[in-house]
Each structure stands twice: as C-alpha cells, then as structure tokens.
Amino acid sequence: MITRNLMLFGAVAALYLLTGLGESWNLSLSILNSALLATIAALGVNMQWGYAGLFSTGVMGFTALGGLAVVLVSARPNVENWQAGGAGILLALILGAVSVAAAVLAWQGLPKGRLRALVVAAILIGGFFLFRAVFDPAVTATEAVNPQYAGNLGGLGLPSLVAWPVGGLLAAAAAWAIGKTALGLRSDYLAIATLGIAEIIVAFLKNEDWLARGVKNVTQLPRPWPVPLEVDLQKDPGFLDFVASWGWNPVATSTILIKLLYAGLFVVVLAAIIWAFERALNSPWGRMMRAIRDNEVAAAAMGKDVTRRHLQVFILGSAVIGFAGAMATSMDSQLTPGSFQPLRFTFLIWVMVIIGGSGNNWGTVLGGLLIGWLYFAVEFLGPGMMAAITSALPDGWLKAHLVGSAEHMRLLTLGVILLLVLRFSPRGLIPEK
Amino acid sequence: MDILNALVAFLNFVFIPGLAYGAQLALGALGVTLIYGILRFSNFAHGDTMAFGTMVTILLTWAFQSAGIGLGPLPTALLALPFGIAATAAFVLATDRMVYRFYRRQKATPTLVVIVSLGVMFVMNGIVRLIIGVEDQNFADGARFLINPQEFKAATGLAEPLAIKTTQAVTVVAAVVVVALLFWFLQKTRTGKSMRAFSDNEDLALLSGINPDRVVAVTWIIAAGIATIAGVLYGLDKTFKPFTYFQLLLPIFAAAIVGGLGSPLGAIAGGFVIAFSEVMLTNAWKKIVTYLVPESMAPDGLVQLLSTDYKFAVSFTILIIVLLFMPTGLFKGKSL
Numbered sequence: 001m002i003t004r005n006l007m008l009f010g011a012v013a014a015l016y017l018l019t020g021l022g023e024s025w026n027l028s029l030s031i032l033n034s035a036l037l038a039t040i041a042a043l044g045v046n047m048q049w050g051y052a053g054l055f056s057t058g059v060m061g062f063t064a065l066g067g068l069a070v071v072l073v074s075a076r077p078n079v080e081n082w083q084a085g086g087a088g089i090l091l092a093l094i095l096g097a098v099s100v101a102a103a104v105l106a107w108q109g110l111p112k113g114r115l116r117a118l119v120v121a122a123i124l125i126g127g128f129f130l131f132r133a134v135f136d137p138a139v140t141a142t143e144a145v146n147p148q149y150a151g152n153l154g155g156l157g158l159p160s161l162v163a164w165p166v167g168g169l170l171a172a173a174a175a176w177a178i179g180k181t182a183l184g185l186r187s188d189y190l191a192i193a194t195l196g197i198a199e200i201i202v203a204f205l206k207n208e209d210w211l212a213r214g215v216k217n218v219t220q221l222p223r224p225w226p227v228p229l230e231v232d233l234q235k236d237p238g239f240l241d242f243v244a245s246w247g248w249n250p251v252a253t254s255t256i257l258i259k260l261l262y263a264g265l266f267v268v269v270l271a272a273i274i275w276a277f278e279r280a281l282n283s284p285w286g287r288m289m290r291a292i293r294d295n296e297v298a299a300a301a302m303g304k305d306v307t308r309r310h311l312q313v314f315i316l317g318s319a320v321i322g323f324a325g326a327m328a329t330s331m332d333s334q335l336t337p338g339s340f341q342p343l344r345f346t347f348l349i350w351v352m353v354i355i356g357g358s359g360n361n362w363g364t365v366l367g368g369l370l371i372g373w374l375y376f377a378v379e380f381l382g383p384g385m386m387a388a389i390t391s392a393l394p395d396g397w398l399k400a401h402l403v404g405s406a407e408h409m410r411l412l413t414l415g416v417i418l419l420l421v422l423r424f425s426p427r428g429l430i431p432e433k
Numbered sequence: 434m435d436i437l438n439a440l441v442a443f444l445n446f447v448f449i450p451g452l453a454y455g456a457q458l459a460l461g462a463l464g465v466t467l468i469y470g471i472l473r474f475s476n477f478a479h480g481d482t483m484a485f486g487t488m489v490t491i492l493l494t495w496a497f498q499s500a501g502i503g504l505g506p507l508p509t510a511l512l513a514l515p516f517g518i519a520a521t522a523a524f525v526l527a528t529d530r531m532v533y534r535f536y537r538r539q540k541a542t543p544t545l546v547v548i549v550s551l552g553v554m555f556v557m558n559g560i561v562r563l564i565i566g567v568e569d570q571n572f573a574d575g576a577r578f579l580i581n582p583q584e585f586k587a588a589t590g591l592a593e594p595l596a597i598k599t600t601q602a603v604t605v606v607a608a609v610v611v612v613a614l615l616f617w618f619l620q621k622t623r624t625g626k627s628m629r630a631f632s633d634n635e636d637l638a639l640l641s642g643i644n645p646d647r648v649v650a651v652t653w654i655i656a657a658g659i660a661t662i663a664g665v666l667y668g669l670d671k672t673f674k675p676f677t678y679f680q681l682l683l684p685i686f687a688a689a690i691v692g693g694l695g696s697p698l699g700a701i702a703g704g705f706v707i708a709f710s711e712v713m714l715t716n717a718w719k720k721i722v723t724y725l726v727p728e729s730m731a732p733d734g735l736v737q738l739l740s741t742d743y744k745f746a747v748s749f750t751i752l753i754i755v756l757l758f759m760p761t762g763l764f765k766g767k768s769l
Contacts, residue, residue, distance in 0.1 A: 188475040196749035408562035415555025
C-alpha cells in the first residue's frame with residue numbers, strides 16, 4: 001500500500017517535472033504554488049467532509065475573507081481617508097453590533113409572545129436605520145478622498161505573516177455564525193446556507209469600496225517575510241555574484257527563486273497543518289468525530305453532542321480555508337474580488353478532496369496536487385491542446401468555436417472525472433484507513 | 434399628495450416586476466421541491482437544468498426566426514419551448530439512468546447524492562458554455578409592450594408611465610397555466626396520486642404496487658419541463674447568461690425552503706415571498722415617496738434600503754430567518 005501511494009505521489013511529481021522541462025520552470029512553479037494553496041484549502045474541506053461528513057459549498061467565501069484579512073492587516077493605512085470618515089464608519093459598525101446584541105438580548109429576556117416579536121423587530125429596524133444614517137455619509141466621505149489610488153480606509157501596515165492567522169479568524173467567525181443557524185438541521189441546509197454566504201461575502205467585497213476598494217482592487221500588498229521583491233533581489237550584489245558564477249540570467253533566476261521561496265513557505269504551512277490534523281485524527285477526538293460521521297444516532301446515544309462537534313469541526317475547517325485564502329492574496333500581492341468564481345474556489349477544492357480520498361489527509365494532498373496541475377496546466381496549455389485535438393477538423397466556425405471555448409472544457413472534464421470517481425472509486429485514490 | 438401617480442409608480446417598479454420574478458422563482462422552486470419530495474435530495478444541478486433547457490429553446494428560436502416562423506406579437510421562443518422541454522427531459526432521463534439510479538439502488542445518503550448532483554451540474558454547465566458561450570443572449574422578440582408607457586401616459590394624463598412588457602404578461606399567464614396543470618395532475622390523475630403516495634411514504638407506496646421507476650421517470654420529466662419553462666421565462670424577461678442561472682440556485686432554494694421543501698404550494702408561496710422581498714428592499718422608493726409626502730418633505734436620497742448588488746443577501750436573510758424560527762417552512766414541508 002505504501003509503495004502504491006509513493007508511486008502515485010511520484011507520478012504527480014513527474015507531471016510537475018515534465019512541465020518544468022517541457023515548458024518552463026517558471027510555469028511549473030506557478031502551477032505548484034497555486035496547487036499548494038488549493039491543497040491547504042482542500043485539507044480544510046477534508047476536515048469538514050472527511051472527518052465529519054459536513055457538506056459546505058462556501059469555500060469561496062471563506063477564501064475571500066482570508067484575502068480581506070490581508071488588506072485589513074498588511075495594507076498601508078490611508079490616513080486621509082481615516083480622517084474623512086473612519087470614525088463615522090467605526091461608530092456605525094458599533095451601532096449595528098449593539099442593535100443586533102440588543103435584539104438577541106430582548107429575544108432571550110422577554111417572555112414568548114407577540115410583544116417579544118414586536119420589540120425585537122422594532123430594535124432591528126430602528127437599528128438598521130440608525131446604522132444607515134451614520135454609515136452612509138461616513139462612507140461617502142471616505143470614498144471621496146483620493147478615489148483613483150485609495151478611497152478606502154486601508155489596513156494596519158503590519159507584516160503579511162500576521163494577516164494569515166487573522167484570515168483564519170475571520171473565516172472562523174463567519175463559520176460560527178453560519179454553523180450556529182444551519183447545523184443541527186437537515187444536512188442539505190448547510191450546503192445551501194454556505195452557498196449563499198459565499199455569494200454574499202464576494203458581493204460585499206465587490207461593493208464596499210471603503211473597505212477594500214471593491215472591484216477597483218487593492219494592489220501592492222506587501223510580500224510575506226522571507227520573500228523579497230524581484231527588483232530588490234536583482235540589485236542584491238550577493239545574488240548577482242551567485243547568478244554570475246553559474247552563468248544564469250539574473251532576471252529569470254530571480255523570479256524562479258522567489259517562486260521557490262513561496263513554495264517552501266507553503267510546504268512548511270502544509271506540513272504543519274497535516275501534522276496537526278493527523279494528530280487530531282488519531283486522538284480520541286478524531287475517533288469521536290468518525291464515530292459521529294458514521295452513525296450520528298449511535299454517537300448521540302453515547303452522550304456526544306453531535307451538533308456542537310459539527311460546529312467545532314466546521315469552524316476549524318473554515319479557519320484553515322481562510323488561512324489559505326490569506327496566503328493566496330499575499331502571494332498575488334493583490335485582492336481582486338472580481339476573480340472569485342465558485343467553480344475555481346469552491347468546487348475545484350471539492351473535486352480535489354473527493355478524488356484524493358475523503359477522510360485521508362495524504363489522499364487530499366495527492367488529489368490537490370494532481371487536480372491542481374490538471375486545472376492550472378489546462379489554463380496555460382489548454383488552447384494549444386484543443387488546437388492539436390481539432391487539427392484534423394477542417395478550418396471553419398466549428399474549429400474556431402471549439403478552440404475558443406477550450407476553457408469551458410475544464411468544467412466538463414472536472415464534472416465527468418468527479419462523477420466517474422464517485423461511481424467507480426468512491427473512496428478516492430488513497431482511501432481512508 | 435398624488436396617490437394615483439404613486440400607485441402607478443408602485444405598480445410599474447415594484448408590483449409588476451415582483452410578480453413576474455416571483456412567478457419565475459415559484460416555477461424554479463416547484464422543480465426543486467418535486468425532486469426533493471420524490472427523489473429525496475436537493476438538486477444542485479437545477480439551475481443548470483434551467484440553463485440547458487433555455488439554451489435548446491434559444492437555439493431553436495434562432496432557427497425559427499431565420500426560417501421566418503413566428504407567433505406575431507408573442508415571442509417565438511414559446512413555439513420552440515416544447516422542443517426545449519423534450520430535449521431537457523431526454524437529457525435529464527439519461528442522467529438519471531447513467532448517474533442517479535445507481536445511488537438510488539444503493540440507498541446512498543442524501544448528502545452523497547447532493548455531491549453527485551454537483552458533478553452533474555458541472556457537466557451541464559460545461560455543455561451549455563461549450564455550445565452557447567458565456568455571454569448574454571437576448572432572444573425575446575414579438576411585441577415589446579402589452580401596455581406601452583407612452584400610450585398609457587397619453588391616455589390617462591398621469592405623469593407616471595405604466596409599462597407591462599409582453600414577456601411579463603406571458604410569464605404570469607404561463608406560470609398560472611403550468612401551476613394549474615401541475616396541481617390537477619397531482620390531485621386528479623392516477624400517476625399524480627401515485628407520486629404523492631410515493632413522496633408521503635415510499636415503503637407503503639411500494640407495497641401497494643406503485644412502480645417506483647415510473648414515478649421517478651415522471652418526476653424527472655415534470656421537473657425538466659418546469660425548469661425549462663422557468664428558465665425560458667426568466668431569459669425572456671431579463672437575458673440569458675449561464676452564470677446567472679447558476680446564481681439563481683440560491684433564491685430558488687430559499688423559496689423552496691421558505692415554503693417547506695417538498696410542498697408544491699409552499700414553493701409557489703416561497704417564490705413570491707422571496708421575489709417581493711427582494712424587489713421591495715432593493716427598490717429606490719424616492720419617486721413613490723415624493724408623490725405621497727408634502728413637497729417640503731421630499732427625500733434627497735434614493736430611499737433604497739439595500740443596493741441591488743445585495744439582492745442575494747435578501748433571499749439569504751429570509752432563508753436564515755426561516756431556518757432559525759421555522760425549519761420546516763411555511764407549509765410544513767417534507768411531503769408532497
């Protein structure tokens with residue numbers, strides 16, 4: 001079994017090596033970095049699905065929250081925008097939080113009946129109008145300052161590495177709110193509720209310009225700690241000497257070196273997460289989770305609080321996804337809310353988990369690297385491959401149409417692969433022990 | 434105070450769009466709820482089933498248009514619709530045969546079947562995008578208005594125009610016809626009764642000699658039909674864009690859950706609840722308020738509670754409220 005698994009990993013490694021040798025190392029490492037980040041998110045999904053049997057379709061939303069954390073933590077603060085409307089926005093947010101808290105307190109404190117419903121509704125509606133009354137002018141004022149290159153409050157200017165756990169925390173908070181409402185009901189409700197929250201989080205990022213500039217994107221986010229900028233590296237005498245001694249091109253080498261640094265950073269995080277997850281899986285907690293997954297009724301009869309455990313594992317998994325989202329935004333040095341597509345950020349991750357082997361962390365890593373390669377490589381190689389496949393066809397609109405829509409073949413291929421694996425090998429490439 | 438103009442503006446910007454959108458959502462939710470009631474899983478591929486049916490209909494509409502066949506003032510798409518339904522039903526039945534039947538026989542958990550439906554969603558989505566692309570397609574033709582805003586203004590002398598688009602009228606009429614047919618079918622015909630029995634208690638239904646394969650096949654055909662009609666009506670009213678149809682999943686599921694999953698009556702009620710909440714919360718009320726209050730109190734802003742970009746937040750919030758306070762929905766779902 002071990003040899004088989006090692007061979008599978010070797011085959012995936014060969015894919016990356018072949019890409020490097022056949023195309024370019026730059027491309028191969030780009031694909032590897034994206035695949036590593038997706039793999040970390042896939043580990044979070046595996047915790048939710050493989051350990052606990054929770055089906056969440058909100059991966060994209062938690063990833064986006066991680067990205068937001070990078071802007072909030074490590075972007076430069078825009079002092080003029082803060083002066084224009086920062087206080088108003090903070091006040092409005094506090095007012096909003098207070099009215100929600102008051103509504104919850106009223107709901108819990110008042111006796112059941114029509115009076116309670118009326119009071120809670122009045123608090124919420126009044127709170128909403130109060131919030132808007134303070135919030136709207138403050139937002140207008142903030143967004144009016146330097147709209148071309150700022151227009152948002154900016155971040156705290158802290159290092160990027162600090163933003164990663166914050167991304168996890170933001171995602172965990174959102175997961176708590178969703179889990180509290182949707183867990184403990186029918187299992188499909190979690191899927192539908194998370195589908196919704198993901199859409200809303202992305203819509204929020206696209207439209208709230210005061211927060212992260214919306215679709216105008218926040219760019220030039222700082223690099224995480226050990227990774228320098230290419231231009232700085234190309235000026236570094238030590239690096240130049242080293243490159244000269246091997247006879248390499250300094251520009252090309254610097255981009256490859258930086259991608260290698262990122263890959264190293266991500267592998268360290270991945271290894272830490274796998275280590276922690278494996279420990280958790282083999283601990284009494286892990287056995288309890290699997291017992292709950294395999295038979296909720298029996299586990300509940302043994303005195304386990306199923307809903308609470310589900311909430312716990314849902315929050316943990318989402319935090320890992322948020323962490324991965326923060327890392328991805330750090331690597332891109334920019335937050336582009338327009339690029340969040342459910343296919344790429346939710347369903348691709350699911351395919352990775354299911355094909356790799358749900359419930360098995362190593363399987364998820366294998367699935368992540370394999371499917372990541374397939375998905376991202378097709379992005380680069382797809383049109384050429386489609387042209388090769390259709391080369392037998394006569395020139396005409398059909399051929400042009402097929403080559404032009406090569407990108408959509410990915411959807412079809414992923415769907416077919418998913419259906420085939422679910423049907424013929426439901427336990428995945430490396431099944432759970 | 435100008436109540437008449439305010440009323441016309443309300444009809445024009447809130448009531449009529451809400452009614453048409455509600456009818457489209459209700460039809461979508463009916464399909465979801467039928468599948469849920471009989472096949473017992475939430476079909477994530479439903480939005481893309483709608484997109485597939487609409488795509489076939491659009492392609493045929495273009496063929497009819499170029500052949501010069503039309504329906505006069507009505508959209509040509511109505512002529513192509515039956516063929517779209519047939520193609521979608523065939524596709525969905527093939528999917529059931531190749532994919533879902535295996536899991537039904539295995540008695541797989543509903544969550545697993547949901548993930549399978551996700552795979553089907555991918556495939557359908559890929560096919561639609563491969564064939565027709567990702568761009569907006571406008572395929573509405575025929576007369577544009579049932580009530581023309583200019584003529585309405587001229588005839589009544591009011592400052593506010595009233596526009597009823599042909600597509601909106603067609604949507605509401607078609608929805609009423611479809612719902613009436615569906616309820617007649619479920620209540621009066623033998624097959625409909627067997628479907629309700631199957632949904633109510635599968636084992637008892639099997640014991641009384643109901644053929645499960647037939648019930649399942651009929652359910653898929655009806656669901657494909659309603660989905661195609663809903664998709665075409667939505668596309669006629671707005672435009673056809675594959676990604677929008679995927680996004681419609683959320684309001685459709687919200688409508689089905691608000692009404693109570695598995696309850697057809699609930700799906701219709703839920704569709705209108707979601708549609709009207711969405712339109713009323715994202716509508717800019719400035720015009721209507723200005724007619725109703727004295728001139729000195731006229732509002733400066735748009736009087737818009739939520740920007741239209743957050744329309745999904747409305748269905749989501751309603752969904753959360755229902756999940757928190759009455760998880761079985763308005764009509765106590767789980768049976769047909």
